[in-house]
Amino acid sequence: MSGTLRTLAAQVWAARKNPTLLAGAASLTLRGASIVVSIALMLILTRTMGAEGYGVFAVHFSLATIAVSLIQFGLPQLLIRETARLQARRANSARQRLWSEANHIALGYAVALLTVTLIAVWFMPETARNYQRELVLLCIPLAVLMAQANISAAKIHGLGHAVLGQVQEFLLRPLGVIVAALVAVFLAKMTLSPRDVLFAYLASATLALIVSALLQWRKTAAAERSAPKEAPATKDASPSRLGMAFRLGAAGSANVINFNVGILVIGALSTADQAALLRVAFQGSTLLALGIFAIGAVMAPRFAAIGLANDDAITQKDEHSKRSLNAQRQEALNSLLVLAARLSAIATLPIALFLLLFGKPVLGLAFGAEFEAAYPALALFCIMRLYQSLFGSPDITAIMLEREHWVIGCMFVAVALNVALLLWLVPIYGALGGALAFVVSGAGTTTVLSYLLWRKEALNCFIVKSRQGK
Secondary structure (H helix, E strand, C coil): CHHHHHHHHHHHHHCCCCHHHHHHHHHHHHHHHHHHHHHHHHHHHHHHHHHHHHHHHHHHHHHHHHHHHHHCCCHHHHHHHHHHHHHHCCCHHHHHHHHHHHHHHHHHHHHHHHHHHHHHHHCCCHHHHHHHHHHHHHHHHHHHHHHHHHHHHHHHHHCCCHHHHHHHHHHHHHHHHHHHHHHHHHHCCCCCCHHHHHHHHHHHHHHHHHHHHHHHHHHHHHHHHHCCCCCCCCCCCCCCHHHHHHHHHHHHHHHHHHHHHHHHHHHHHCCHHHHHHHHHHHHHHHHHHHHHHHHHHHHHHHHHHHHHHHHHHHHCCCHHHHHHHHHHHHHHHHHHHHHHHHHHHHHHHHHHHHHHHHHHHHHHHHHCHHHHHHHHHHHHHHHHHHHHHCCCCHHHHHHHCCCHHHHHHHHHHHHHHHHHHHHHHHHHHCHHHHHHHHHHHHHHHHHHHHHHHHHHHCCCCCCCCCCCCC
16 A cells, blocks of 8 residues: 555656646646635625525525536536547537537526526415515526536636636636625625625626636637648537537536535425525535545546556457456556545545534534534535545546446436435424435445446445455
8 A cells, every 4th residue: 555655656746747737736726725715605604694594595596506507417528528529630610519509508408497487486475476586586697607607618628728617617706706795794884685695696607707708719719829720521420419418417417406406405394594504514524525536636547547458458369468458457447446445535534533523613613603503414424425435436437437327327316315315304304304315315326336336347446455246
């Protein structure tokens, strides 16, 4: 173990000037800054709005977040992949057609979602209509702006500017809300309401969209100047882009939808205070996810490099050579996955132990005494993330092996299980029931994917080495 760590450290140090590694480090730094900014924003809002006000905002922001996932369903992932591929081929016209098609798909999703929302608002009970209609209607333009900014950022990412493509989502948008909230509270002496915060998000999302559009225009012009000659047209052998977007969206959006559905169910079946407790607990546990993301960012290129050995094995005519090379590849992949799980656990364990031991006083000190009640939910989230760290990233591994159907199947089952548990547990336990439902479905997904990789692909994602076999 120590020898492997020293070898990995030596390789990272030797490749410290590699552009890909530097981009990965910059992306990781951006993600870390994003978590800090998100927690700072949550601290400001909970302190100024209280548990009930923050809970009302959390319910409606979860509605907007789900709407964003539905509008952009898989389009950012598709745009990153396809834009990079077309840019490498200097297929500028095909890239523009791809972007136009993605914009039309997003517009169609947005119109459909707006229609459903207007119908839902029309049939809302009279007692709730005056209080909630305006907030629900604010969520739709907010979702459209956020989704369009994310799509524009994905185009920038696909052109080879990964960090610029993430700045608006992870930093610019939350920082804009922080500035607006601080100005409103300390200069204008306002008492923030959920409507005020949603308007602040609208303004910040508009600014983020403008910045993303300007960056997209500049980087597209630069890319066309650097490769002005259009490559000869070739037949595009890629599968249906709409179908590909659906698969990518189903695999990438399920976790986001899964958690935010829990907030909506709590808002409907329990109280706003309980919704606030669940959101604070979940956001606090995101500190544990940074280590897993970091390990995945470092390991992904090595995983892909090892996979190239399979191509070498195919070209060998001697069956014994094929078996030998495939065995070497299998052993290398298993060693990498076990190392990734161990490093993930090492990165996650200290933060998890700290929050498990001192989470309650930290919540009270940071967010106020009324948020100490979020500690049981926070503890459950910490235990879930610690459990998941023992398996590394089985979902990413399955997608790299082109087993997206495993991920999609597990995610759909997880969402269905989560909703069933929410309807059962939330009326009884409130935020704790919502946390328990998400933990069971999330840990179950990790377990099933890890088992499928072990059983079908002879790959061991667990922290302890074991014998594999198909």
